[in-house]
Amino acid sequence: MVTKLTINNKEFRLDVEPRHSLAHTIREKVGLTGTKIGCDSGQCGSCIVMLDGKSVKSCMVLAVQAHDCSIQTVEGISENRKLNSIQEGLHKYSAVQCGYCIPGVIMTLTDMMSRNKQPDTDEIRDWLHGNFCRCTGYQNLVEAARYAIDKESNSTKIITNSKHKKMYEERVRLLMAGDVDKLVEEHYNDDAIVMAFDFVVQGKENLKEHFKNFVKWVSIKEVISTDKFVETENAFFYEATAVTNYGEGRVYDAYYLKNGKIQHHFTGLIE
Amino acid sequence: MSFPSKFDYVSPQSLEEVSAFLYKNEGAKILAGGHELIPLLKKRNVNTGLLVDLKNIKSLKQIRINEEDNSLVIGSMVSCDDLISFLDHEYSCPALMQAAKSVGDAQVRNWTTIGGNIASGNPAADLAAPLQCLDAKVNLIGHNGRREVNMDQFFVGPFETALEKDEVIDSIHIPYQEGTILSGYEKIKIAANSYPLCGVAMLLVKQESGKIQDGRIAITGASIHPRRLYKAEALINGRKANSKRLLLAVLENHDNVMYLSDEFGSSEYRRHMTQVLVENLLNRLV
């Protein structure tokens, strides 16, 4: 049977037998073997994936049942192979050991963190009730979860692949390359305003002039994203550390968008 | 690896089609969440030529309060997790909530359905006990049309229900209950699989005097199928709730419950634990 599955944002049309489990299909037909099979009977949790935003045991789901569904596996939880906060926590506490239960544990914690921002230890353990682990005694898995919860609650949520984040990254790239014409043309509206404490600049040509002067005086060597990035549908804000010829400084930028381009842009240094 | 034998698969858009498939195909099985069925298929303890998946019938995933009579209508494909969310925000029913939260684990609750939980006839279905206490009714559709079965008539034996082979559960109706209602669910978990070794749901409708106007007790896991303890209930109706007579009635098995004995526990233990849970619930609710 032809079955359509969207796995980690990629669409697959697969010919599967109705008796094929989702776990088997993800592993054997798609080749994503991060999802493990431990008991194949819905108990151990090694095969947990996110299915339409909720964690499920993929050995207990038939691939045909997941037709038209969106699936996230352990391979799809972080961008560019960068460790996310759950993985960082596991790493910090050496909670991986044999690693076999870990993909399932990561998916369970992913589900947990999408629902309950501040689960306590008992709640974390309750979430892990369906993940068998023979190595860790669960203690460092719980520590890892606590680490991830703390980290996520202390920093603004990282949005990894949003449209706005891409726009921000592209802006930084153009500024560093000194390509201010392209920067203004592509990202700003005709009557856009850039504002700081001590200046206001309006209009594309004025903006180009402003940015040309800026890059003449300030050469940006590196911009370290601080993970403080927030966005709504028509605005975004970020804080970053910029390394320039004047040394290291913390900067912020706030943008209000109109028709997908910048209309108001507030910027400044963080003391 | 262990794999089921081959079967065909359909996912119709309506319950009438489902019923037609069941009627025409001997041995066809309904697939809801699959947590009961798929392990059996994998072990080949159950073999089927056709699986009829309910996932495309949108109405089965709805849960709503019927404005006419204030009853709660739960579609058979409502997941445990969605039921919990609903009970959390829109409808208070501690017994059902506590039972739903005690099912399996987070992933099972995400995927398992209320219909599946009872339709398999599993003697240890968690949700069955509170549903029986709530005097719920099961709405079925089959080849000969629609009918309604009271929850206390739904289970007829171990893994046997009132469902005819061409019937499917549409929804479960929980009637509106007037008065001060106290309810709860407690269970002794089987360590290996989290099913109730025995589970007890209790619902008490109290009068202002503090007397119990209507006390209901149902058990699951302990016997060959979930059931109400009507004779024990009769002993507390019209009385103050802290009734020793009730505990004794449960212990002395006035209801002639046939307690199960298996690798997880003896009938004697199940009988005593039922009494312990009844006592706990009485202490907690009253």
Add this chain to the structure above:
Amino acid sequence: MSSYNILGKRIKGVEDPAMMRGEAEYIADMKLPNMAHMAFLRSEHAHAEILGIDTSKAEKMPGVIGVYTESDLGSMMPLPCIWIPGTGESHFPSHPFGGGVPGGSPVLAKGKVRYMGEPILVVVADTAHQAWDAIKSIVVNYKVLPCVVDAELALEKGAPLLHEEVPSNLNAYIPYGNKEACFKAIEDAEVVIKKQIIIPRTINNPLEPRGCLGVYNEKSDNYTLYATSQSPHNHRLLLGLMILGIPINKLRVVSPHIGGSFGTKGYIYPDMPLSLFLSKKIGRPIKWIDNREDLMRSTVQGRDQKMSAIIAGDSKGKITALYCKSFANLGAYASTIGPGVATAMVGRCIAGVYDIENIFCEISAAFTNTPSLGAQRGSGRTEATILHERMIDLYAKKINLDPAEVRKQNMIQPEQMPFDNRVGWEYDSGDYPNAFEMALKAIKYDEVAARKKEALKRGKYLGVGVNCFVAISGVGPSPQMAKEGMLGGTWGSANVRVHPTGEVSVSIGATNHGQYHETTFAQIVAEELGVEIDKIEVLHSCTRNVPFGQGSYGSRSFSVEGAAVKLASEAIKAKAIKESAHTFKVKEDQIIYDSSKGKIYPKGHPEKAKTLQEISLDLWYGWDIAKVEPALDHTTYFDPPGFNFPYGSVAVEVEIDAKTGQVDIVKHYGVYDVGTIGNLQVLEGQFHGAMAFGIGEALLEQAQYGEDGLLTTPTFREYAIPRATSLPEFETDTTVTPTPHTSLGAKGAGEVGTVGTVSTICSAVTDALSHLDIDHVDIPFTAEKVWRIIQASNK
């Protein structure tokens, strides 16, 4: 505590990222072009004659390449056993290899099956589904025979006989210690207590089922086996020499990532030779992955001792004698090292941390109609610890003394080290009383009475146990292992190679399956040579990458293989110093090797310092070097002069619900001394995991067999293992007493958490029930079992 810079530190595991991203390759993840799949048909009976097998339908099914029974195996030999309990009588089926090698199990059953789950035939097909479909179509005609699943019953007259060559099912009878002296001391003693202690069968259940992928390459006439093996070199030797009869240089064995083992994957199983043999036969790679139910019925299982013990002493707390007679259930066949696990690892350990003048232990290992016995985390030592700690509790109760006082009075003192335990082991080092005091303090032993009172108000029976253990590790000194009957060496090996570009490759004889070897072994090298951790790669688990290796079992990896890595690193350092002396034109004793910075310079001239990379480059060129061989590369083989003996003390507080019998562990503390620490974060993870294993064994786990020999707990639906919701937060401490046997000083660490935990929970539970006049309950303490005891004593 120690003056190390890197060793012992909480360095993050270099293994983690690949596993956390789902990129690490386990056996089930491997795929080769044109690969076929194999499935087993297993016996449905515990003991039966095979009258006939109808495979006709299977052979015609889609995708099926072949159906193979024992008659298709040509000259393939059965699986051997390589641990003959060495100091008593033993009986095995013969093995065609000869030379005293005992027979283990047939690869496929020949005419008879002896346990439920025994492999009868295999199907090879294009896909795993097809192979399984074919298996399900095959009908076997059995004549069911009477069976026996209990070791003591198996030795009785008239019991069903398993092997014609083994009279009365007796695999081995082994005595340990001095029988006459022990019996005399018991006779003369003021106080004598007898008790039977039964330790049930358990199933390791690593999360990853076993699997293998056998490849025969016709062009090179080479075989490669990818398998979940804890011991690739040993398995190559056994497969090549004693099973398949092929030169072992023609066979490569590789372990990919292994998803936990805890003992089970150190054994030879039928799938290993079959996948290789059939790969050659059909000209395609053959993959096999087990399923959970078959795993529970056919991988080696643990424990299973039926012990009758006597403890004797005076009325003031001095123990004068300890005696144990045990029946060990070996299963239907001797697994690779099962007989030794069931005997020496128990019998020589029953003295524990105590100075007991007269000890005698006799163990009879019997064949029964159950799956083979093997190692399980803490094997032998856990059973022995339960024995001595339980008996001491009983003795203390009888003479009305605090069990802690009795323990202290009889404990071996640090100044008695090295200590002959009188049943065969010589303890290397340790301060047992110190560990015990730490545990008493941690559990607030003085305040137990008040806590009991408080708990009773809540309807809970509170109990506390504080136990001590010592757990032989570091297999091993080969000559001593030879005396115990091990057919094979058990030394360590390592190769350290410093590349001319400064990176270091380290080959180790250990096999990683969750212990962070790639991190901890790198820490040894980094400490010694002053090279950054991220420049060190650790190679393991492959017979081609690593010259030789004895694998990982019995907590030997870091303590023995690590010691070899340390020695090889020391040799590299010595060679680098020699070469530096030549370069700097000074005497060797004038060279400073600063390991903290990785700098080598002549005394007083740090400004001239060279790095190890520069020295290595000089040695690589070999143009003008000291009188040494070129290249900075060293291989070491190291046989430790003695075993090492990690020890510790565990304190557990339990609360038992008086109404339900449910046992809750409310506090679980362990102080462990494993000598030199490799990585504290990793070590704590090992403690936690092992303690959880012990809790599972004490409270939940039991492989149950009916009288028909059928396993009634074949899946996770019946066989409970601990979950996150049922475990306490563990508290652990460490002390460091290095073993004097190696320059590294590390002792075994992976199993200590289990060894101390089970017995301590026993003590705590019996303490909680002591007001009911209960002195012993056998594990596991399931709620119903405890409830029954409470009920019985209420009546």
